[in-house]
Amino acid sequence: MAVREIEAIALLSPVKQPDRWFGLRYSMNLYRGCQHRCIYCDSRSLCYQIEDFDEVQVKANAIDLLRRELAAKRSKGTIGTGSMSDPYMPVERDLMLTQRALQLIAEFGFPLHVMTKSDLVLRDLDLLRTIGRVFSSVTFTITTVDDQLGSEVEPGAPLVSTRFAAMGRLAAHGVQTGVAIMPILPLLEDTLENVEAILRTARDFGATYATASFGVTLRDRQRAYFLEQLDRLYPGMRAEYERRYGDQYFCPARGHRYLEQEFDGLCESRGLKTGVPHYRPERAQQLRLL
Numbered sequence: 652m653a654v655r656e657i658e659a660i661a662l663l664s665p666v667k668q669p670d671r672w673f674g675l676r677y678s679m680n681l682y683r684g685c686q687h688r689c690i691y692c693d694s695r696s697l698c699y700q701i702e703d704f705d706e707v708q709v710k711a712n713a714i715d716l717l718r719r720e721l722a723a724k725r726s727k728g729t730i731g732t733g734s735m736s737d738p739y740m741p742v743e744r745d746l747m748l749t750q751r752a753l754q755l756i757a758e759f760g761f762p763l764h765v766m767t768k769s770d771l772v773l774r775d776l777d778l779l780r781t782i783g784r785v786f787s788s789v790t791f792t793i794t795t796v797d798d799q800l801g802s803e804v805e806p807g808a809p810l811v812s813t814r815f816a817a818m819g820r821l822a823a824h825g826v827q828t829g830v831a832i833m834p835i836l837p838l839l840e841d842t843l844e845n846v847e848a849i850l851r852t853a854r855d856f857g858a859t860y861a862t863a864s865f866g867v868t869l870r871d872r873q874r875a876y877f878l879e880q881l882d883r884l885y886p887g888m889r890a891e892y893e894r895r896y897g898d899q900y901f902c903p904a905r906g907h908r909y910l911e912q913e914f915d916g917l918c919e920s921r922g923l924k925t926g927v928p929h930y931r932p933e934r935a936q937q938l939r940l941l
């Protein structure tokens with residue numbers, strides 16, 4: 652995959668409030684494009700204006716921008732990373748932009764939420780613990796417990812079993828971690844057994860929370876790419892998608908209402924909170940005083 656440096660104008664984008672999913676105030680993407688190549692990735696949609704998603708663009712001035720922007724912020728709000736590109740994709744191993752960004756976030760005392768599919772996050776364990784004195788949380792996206800299926804739909808990402816192991820190490824070192832079961836791909840991953848297995852395994856590896864989206868969103872270029880990949884991987888499934896969903900944006904999982912109804916109970920019975928925990932400034936203040 653090609654890698655190219657670009658200059659960004661700004662780094663932290665304000666998130667529309669309230670952000671009920673992740674409680675973010677700012678979103679931070681150090682890269683454009685993603686080496687994980689998930690077949691369902693929403694970042695391929697035209698609205699994000701990434702011409703060639705299979706080329707990674709590196710924001711060469713990201714760290715300078717971040718220092719300036721953090722210094723100028725009057726109030727602290729959670730910085731989220733991992734929405735448009737994975738902050739721990741392979742290129743990060745050498746470039747260490749995410750690590751340098753986390754150093755600044757620790758220095759300025761901002762709360763952080765990381766969304767990833769990579770065990771490379773373990774490299775920054777100490778930083779995550781430091782940031783955790785204010786607030787840090789690492790959510791692993793896991794849509795199946797089956798390594799084979801995972802490697803088909805997320806071909807550039809570490810195996811699902813590797814992600815669970817990383818979750819376990821973070822939890823063992825006191826970093827708050829959980830699982831995002833999203834998207835749940837219709838016809839491939841939309842069974843109660845799959846959802847249950849993810850929750851059970853996540854709990855076994857120290858997750859304390861879970862969130863889920865029972866279906867997948869598809870639009871324009873992203874849809875075209877996804878359907879092409881279905882043709883390649885699962886002959887015949889494209890026709891079933893087209894028959895069920897046509898050009899619909901949200902493509903619900905089979906039995907999505909039933910899965911939604913069951914989800915809270917499944918989490919509760921395994922001691923998992925539903926939803927990603929949000930930063931509470933007053934709670935951080937109390938912990939600092941202890």
Ligand code: SF4
Pocket residue numbers: 685686687688689691692693694733734735736737768808
């Ligand atoms: S890891 Fe996230 S950003 Fe990267 S390709 Fe997969 S869905 Fe897209």
